[in-house]
Amino acid sequence: MIRRITTIFLLFCSVSALFAQEDKEKLKKENESKIKKADELYSKYAYVDAIKIYERIAEQGYVDQNILENLGNAYYFNADYTTALKWYDKLFEGTKNAANNYNITPEYYYRYAQCLKSVERYDEAQKILEQFMKLTGKDDLRARKLEEHADYLQVIKDNSGRLTIKPAEINTEYSEYGTAFYGKDEVVYTASRKPKSSRGTSNWTGEGYYDLYRAKFSDGNLTKEEEFAPKLNTLLNESSPVFTRTLDTVYFTRNYEVPLSKEEKRKKAEEKVLLEIYRSIRKNGEWTEAVRMPFNVTGYSVAHPAISPDGKYLYFAADINGTHGKSDIFRVRLNHKKGVYGKPENLGDVINTEGRETFPFVSEHNVLFFSSDGLPGLGGLDIFAVKIENDGSLKRLQNIGRPGNTPDDDFAFILDEKRNIGFLSSNRPGGKGKDDIYYFVQNRPLEFDCKKTIKGIVKDIDTKEVLGEVTLTLSDSDQKEITKIDNKANGEYDFGAQTVDCDGTFVFLRAQRKDYAVVEEQVSIREKGKIIEKEILMKTTKQKLKKGDDLAKIFQIKEIKFDLGKYDIRPDAAAELVKIVEAMKDHPTMKISIRSHTDSRGSDKANLILSDKRAKATMSWIISQGIDKSRLTAKGYGETQLVNRCKNGVRCSEEEHQQNRRSEFIITAM
Template sequence: MKQVTQKNITILVFLFTLGTVFSQNGKVKQANNNFNDYAFMDAIASYEKLVEDGYSDEQIFKKLGNANYVNARYEEASQWYGKLVELEEAEIESDYYYRYAQSLKSIGDYEKSNQWMQRFSTSKSTDQRAKNFGNKEDYLERIKRNSGRYQLQNLSINSPVSDFAPSFRGNELIFSTARDTGITSRNIHEWDEGSFLNLHSAKISETGDLEEPKRFSKVLNTKTHESSSTFSEDGNTIYFTRNNSQNGKFSRDGKGVSRLKVYKAIFQNEQWEKATELHFNNDDYSVAHPTLSSDGKTLYFSSDMPSSLGASDIFKVSINADGSFGEPQNLGPLVNTESRETFPYVLDDVLYFSSDGHPGLGGLDVFAVKLDGSSNEVINLGKPLNSMQDDFSFIMDIEGKGYFASNREGGQGSDDIYAFVETEPIKFTCISKLAGVTKTLDSDDVLANVRILFMDGDAIVGETISDNAGKFEINLDCNIAQYTIAADKEGYIGTKQTLLLEKTSTTDLVLELAKEQPKTPVAGTNLLEYLNLNPVYFGLDKSNIRSDAKESLLKAVAYLKANPSVKIEVQSHTDSKASNGYNQRLSERRAKATVAFLVVNGINIDRLEQKGFGESLLSNSCNDWSKCDDRENELNRRSDFIVIEE
């Protein structure tokens, strides 16, 4: 903005802390006094005169940059910040890099702006603005993709001064303006040499045209700033911004700052009652720019109260059924940064707000974010709604028609109100949380470190790895109705399945992987040894399949199913107890029982042969069973799986 309106006042408090006392000759002292008294236009002139007289001082350049920056004179601010960063041995706080980058962006020098944002990010990596920049280094391309969705029109109601902060009240457009009110010059605001702000109204005709504006209310407009209004659905309750005042006049704190406060008033008996301030206002910080949620149960506003993350943050507070309020809650780092987040507006479940902390085109840009948690994306509304200058105080109805303010080139005044029509709605990335576990197919044991890909067609759109407990979580775009999930791990057979994603969390997804089978063994190989399986043992004088042998048998079945060309001969054996003839018949029964188990579990009999060897092929030296213990004799009571065809 070319003149300071209330969107800048919160930053003035921040800038007060930057005022450092230096050389106190007459000219410097007067310039400092102007700066510390917030007479920034006088301060700019004083400091510029000092530079003309040969002063080249770090503090002068800082204050010239800051004074121009808060007045949205970004070209001038970039010049002075540029001189500041060129000084050798200057102690420059990282926030000056950020404001320099923002100023460069506002004059269209995006390449140089990005260089200084890199410098800022390096020096202050934990800053939310640095994180946002690092996550969105392609922000200009993203903004380009979001552009072209609005048709704009400058309005005839605009004046040569500042007009901004539109709001809806039935068939009226209420807005704030600094146009000539007939008040004498003693009410000229020395911060920006502009008239005080008052609320005006313009009726919206059936064709959408605006009629000649009028003063909104003599009761609500006072000899201070009034701005940023919002109304209940019936239009009979207003919340608006006003400077801290007593008896209708400015009231300042111990630092000389007139803080901003939100006031409430009721319309009844065809007139507005005297406004009362909300209980969470405070003389030590500002509360401003209120807006109501669509259901009227929540009030959103901007403030620099102690829990703020930056120069001004967006908060919300619940409105109880009896009209009382809850405690304000900061909307957190998804929305708020260390810079300015301000002018909130809520339509259904979308919050629109202005910020110079999120990656934008320059100055304040308008952004949108979902309030229901279904997306973690903050979207820049793009051109032409956003520009290199300040774009703010966005409002829109459910039909996509709305208004906002901007100080872009080509306007009638310092800030103009523009009408717009949204030709294409914002499409947020819809987020659904998916959780599950990875396991082995046969044993049901958890399987750690499985790589899981989520694909939309052939495109990979998500990736994660299960942890040591086999668990995984991922946020997916729920605008994609069907995903293909591919899971793989070395030593296991990869698996794919289809997921129909609902717009709710899924926590019972189980992905099972079978252990990768070795290559086909050569003929003559004992398949059980090749697969590193326990032998199939039998009880003394028994031919039934023991329960402890079933695990090895089932894994052998899985291998045979996965390798249908392999044929085996089941060779069964006995210990040396009993006669040779008896042991031969017993081994044949064991071979028959083993083959039967394989057939019952799905292996074709044509792939199986069987043979009993009695006690002729003992696996140890226990040819006299009485000289061996039970374990040694058990080693001979077995079935082997010998590969006969690969």
């Protein structure tokens, strides 16, 4: 009876699924022409009109991967991350149904995570980003940055609260963004206003076109808005101005249209809208006709100019050749008086990713501020800062924190460091339009020179007795000595405030004392606060050593780690090998057999070769530290001497495999 009921139930489910599939195919056929029209609008960046059609189709109960992706993208590209999330949620939910046969590319994992961040679902976003990292590996700069800046939320927290923000009075239901100081008592900015009948609205945004406006600036308030310069505002879009110190030259962004090929026109493709940088000079109180800059590249976008404090460089965002992603930050050497410009220079992958890096600004103190959705942040575009060194290198990339950044788009940051005031633009909740301008006061600046006080106490690891007469050396991550001190008789040490590499994650701390094994440990400098306390435990070498002893066990030496498939001595491995070197110096007649072992994963032959190379690399490093070659032998044993059951074909935990990945330093003579 039960079998009969089950058979009937399964038959019912099969019939229901069949009808459901037939209904889906019927809906698809009925909507084919509508989908085709929406796809065409989408391909022409007419996102507002495409959304209307896609959503009407979805309301009827039909969606597929293409519709869900395009709907999510249309909102995403208009910075409406909350609504984009609705469709990306459905897209990823659809992957759970095998019948859909969805094949989602890694880019959608990244966009989905960004949208999850926009509603502060950070735990879910992190899981999606972990999948993104697995799919792309280190081939994607965004994945590498996530790995390098794993503590980005802590950095954001540390940098938060520095700004006091309020919305500008000139904000309206339309968009305002992209400010520039025009002297001390005026600000020039970008705005769309009520669409004029002669210009209509933008298919991309659904708003009017952008022009340059000016407003009086006093006590943090913007008032008396008026058009900046009628000669510069055209039927196209103008935005993001920047002025030279003398206020007689302005650089700004203007869109242009590039006709596509005859073949593309034959397919009724629309002209592609792109961006370029223009320059105008003020003569006799009037702005001259704007001139297109020679470093613009036809067919690409070059936009959002910024000038270095010394006036020697123009920074901008572009997607020209050599760009890592959607847009990168570039700079070009300039002499605007002579009209001479250098070759655009990409600022590299310290800041640029496969995402959007845009809206650069360089402060008086040579700090480059810019926005990115490819670097780890709160969601959408976040504002980042990096110090430009005298040689042009970039130092200590960091997120500026809340409230400058939010889960939405935050961009077009400018700062007057003398007055500690500035403006930024954002589409955060609570604004009047899609994008709004916000005035801020900077309560404290970002720190680019990191100072940490490292202190603690030294003890015997076995007796816990405090140890004096210990020499402690602090070194950077490249083992370059920073400073050296001797501790007090009560075992305490204090390096005082030391400047450390802000971009680094750790420093080395070495402790040396007569009759004790050298201790060298990594100290994390990413720990919160200015003071880091570290207890150092040392082990005596007075115990009698004999032939056959393994120094790795006696001195509790950690595994000598190598990068996957490599045999170069890493800094953390060198920190362990120092202990072997010191032991051999304390016992001049001691000889050591270096033995390297692997776990069973990988081929037997490859493991044998790799372990042998690692053993010999270890020996070479010890020799480089002054130990005679005749006192050392080295051999790799691969997986031939496993210490547990984890041979080929046996399922084992990572901890069990770890037991087999070991280095031995066996005393062969005393």
